[in-house]
Amino acid sequence: MAISMQLLVLLLTFLVAATAVSYNHYRLPTSLRPQKYNLRVLTQLEDPANLRFEGDVTILIEALEDTKNITLHAKNLTIDESLIKLREINGDRQICIASTEVNTVHDFYIMHTCQELLAGSTFELTLPFNSELNRQLEGYYRSSYQDANETRWLSITQFEPASARLAFPCFDEPNFKAPFVVTLGYHKKYIGLSNMPVKETKTHESIADYVWCEFEESVPMSTYLVAYSVNDFSHKPSTLPNSTLFRTWARPNAIQQCDYAAEFGPQVLNYYEELFGIKFPLPKIDQIAIPDFSAGAMENWGLVTYREIALLHSDAHSSLVDKQRVASVIAHELAHQWFGNLVTMKWWTDLWLNEGFATYVASLGVEKINPEWRYLEKESLNNLLTIFRKDALESSHPISRPIQEVAEISESFDSISYQKGSTVLRMMHMFLGEDSFRSGLQSYLQEYSYNNADQDNLWESLTEAAHKYRALPKSYDIKSIMDSWTLQTGYPVINVTRNYKANSAKLSQERYFLNTQISRAHRNNCWWVPLSYTSQSESDFQNTAPKAWLECGKAGETLPKTIENMPNENEWVIFNTQVTSLYKVNYDEQNWKLLIETLTNGEFERIHVINRAQLINDALYLAWTGEQDYEIAMRLIEYLQREREYLPWKSAFENLKRVGRIVRQTPDFEFFKRYMRKLITPIYLHLGGLNDTFASIEQQDDILLKTLVANWACQYQVEDCVPHAQEYFREWRESPNPDETNPVPINLRNTVYCTSVRNGNEDDWQFLWTRYKKSNVAAEKRSILTSLGCSREVWLLQRFLELAYDPTDAIRKQDSMWAFQAVASNEIGFHLAKNYFMANVDSLYKFYHPITKDMSRLLPPLSEQIISQSDFDNFKAFIKENRKSLKGLDQALQQTLETILTNVQWKERNYHQLTRSIQLLL
Ligand SMILES: *[C@@H]1O[C@H](CO)[C@@H](O)[C@H](O)[C@H]1NC(C)=O
Ligand SMILES: *[C@@H]1O[C@H](CO)[C@@H](O)[C@H](O)[C@H]1NC(C)=O
């Protein structure tokens, strides 16, 4: 089947190439521009064997240049050519279509007209279309849920980045904005939702019990933001006084899980109206939880769609981590209503403008509504930790990058667009200060409302504001500074070498790589770096404004910098206060020693908590790449025995996880285990072990710390962690109705389930699997799915892998990767998962196609545990032999190979050094 499909595509490509040599560019011609869409779609949900839609679209088109064809996007739609109508508005005359052709490479549907369409005229084109509601979670597709023993069907759209063309013929590029009038036809037992409020509902002219529901005309918008759904859901209204109509939708048997989203959504929407100085422009906003959904959520204008886990919340089943995820996804999607929907990137090259902004602004939104979570700080560190790793790979890519194919657009929805985008925006916010940042953003949004922009447009607005508020010297402009961050791959490490006699410091920068074989010549990129710093006696971490800049020369070369007025030789300095900028710092040995002394002598709180996380992260990275001794790094993290805050622990565990995944495959794991116990025991006891102390925890982020520490403590068998977890689990198993009563503290459930399955038997596994099937809460289902991968029984793990990809079983397609990842992260499951991936790569590809991005998520847990040269060679050969079944995963595969390579290097270079320094500390 795969082969015949390939052949067909080849053949069609050939035909298209032969007939239309003249136009094979990936962008639509610019001779025509849509001015308005009238879209009618009739959806049939009654017969499960025949779930379909049919409709017609009437597009008002303006000719900007003379042309003899109309080229737009359509994919996998049946279009009856004989029913296509084209009318010139001015003379009110019909124009015939001479012929049509299809370009399958770029999804073009081309209509050659009998006569030339002249510049300046306007035309009305009507196209009929129909297709089945597909199962692929994109375009216009089907989803379902169980109500008692009945399956209920619904339809929903997912168009970003390029799937509107699967639902109706259209000019499917973000810069072709036009207003939409949507009309949905469906059986009257359903309801219809779309971007705009309902205008009127009429009975269908011929089909019994069907209605036509017409929605109001929308504002001008990109095709990827159009959305509609036919369903039988319930909703919860939560409009705030004098604010936009706000509703939250879910299947009726989950409606009581909408309370939190309904409360949080309108609050954050109001905050954005104030932050951006622009009112939400639509008369209503709906948010809806879709049972089958591939991405996390989608910001369709006025009708935001979510996975259930990203919108629904149950006080009885969702942990604080789950709740914060809901808040953060809602805040992200609502931020898009301005960044993305109101002002849209010109082309997918600048996708980061959408995603980076939404990610950063979401953390401001969550911080505003729930300051007690200290979410901004936490999220900023998480983003930094992700980017410090991903962007240290040679195979990473710039934030802003050329895009041609649809597959490349999809690959761009990655941590570089989201987290690095967000991180550099935070950096800019910090060096510009509140007033100029806000004012620059507001004028950018105002100027490009209902229009498209690229990053240079944003830089102009911000430079103007920066100069007005004197936030930047007149000789600096935002474009030179920010281009160094958005157009270059990677980030710098800055060497700070102090001259203790002269009270000065010499600074130099180079690109930081995990791969140590990369030569100096490849490292000499230059970044414009805002420099903030403080000294031991000053300890002023509140001031994050740059005291100086590392600049770049005219040709982009690095310029060395000397900073005077450094403190005395017995005082440390720390650069990058609150880690507002994306760089690592390597100090000279003396400065590291001074820092270690302050950390270990009990005065560590003199150093800001996020800078403690920074020191841990920098020291462990620099040791990993050999630029620093492991002895220094390990002595530095010794202070963690007294650390009681979340961020430094988060940073340490992120790093130690990598080391652990390698060392646990070696004979010296014993020492590492003992060392981990020594580090973790004090904080474990301080937090009351696994005892249910949550009610008395005052600081909310201590809940997260306890959740995090519990997980590590049980993994490394600290104190009573394992038996205590098993005791909770036993109590739950003994509960007469385990689906109703669960004695395990919500925030410890992941740890308790995983530990009990890990140290338990088949019955424990089966008990949990039954709970999975009976659960009605997405967050709980995910916890369980992840824990089922913790078993040490090979056969259970193997069966679980097969269950994950069995379309007839209980795991939804969108969730199967969690099962795979859970097995692959387990040291026993890793080998099974790797073999499963390699043996079934063809069927996995078919399973995930066309959303290959989800397939790429299976790779990281594998790459983190492959550590030998021969396994590297094998995996490389495997990739080469299976190119066909790994199509569209190029970026992920390169990153996989490079990660494995750095593991191999680490093991050769550092493994003995690490073990030696650990033994000294035991
Ligand atoms: C359609 O018209 C545009 C603009 O005139 C032209 O560039 C393009 O080559 C034409 N496409 C085909 C397939 O002829
Ligand atoms: C394309 O449409 C046909 C007929 O409606 C359907 O059977 C098929 O599954 C669709 N294929 C894809 C790739 O969506």
Ligand SMILES: *[C@@H]1O[C@H](CO)[C@@H](O)[C@H](O)[C@H]1NC(C)=O
């Ligand atoms: C389950 O289905 C059967 C037969 O289709 C029906 O008779 C029964 O009432 C249904 N049970 C529930 C709880 O809906």
Ligand SMILES: *[C@@H]1O[C@H](CO)[C@@H](O)[C@H](O)[C@H]1NC(C)=O
């Ligand atoms: C409601 O909003 C309008 C326009 O923004 C404003 O003029 C009016 O005072 C507001 N009313 C209340 C009760 O806040």
Ligand SMILES: *[C@@H]1O[C@H](CO)[C@@H](O)[C@H](O)[C@H]1NC(C)=O
């Ligand atoms: C920074 O210091 C490290 C370790 O001393 C050295 O390997 C590296 O070359 C230095 N980099 C620069 C740009 O001076």
Ligand SMILES: *[C@@H]1O[C@H](CO)[C@@H](O)[C@H](O)[C@H]1NC(C)=O
């Ligand atoms: C947990 O609570 C029990 C009973 O109160 C107590 O004996 C035990 O020390 C506590 N464990 C920890 C680690 O605090």
Ligand SMILES: [Zn+2]
């Ligand atoms: Zn987004």
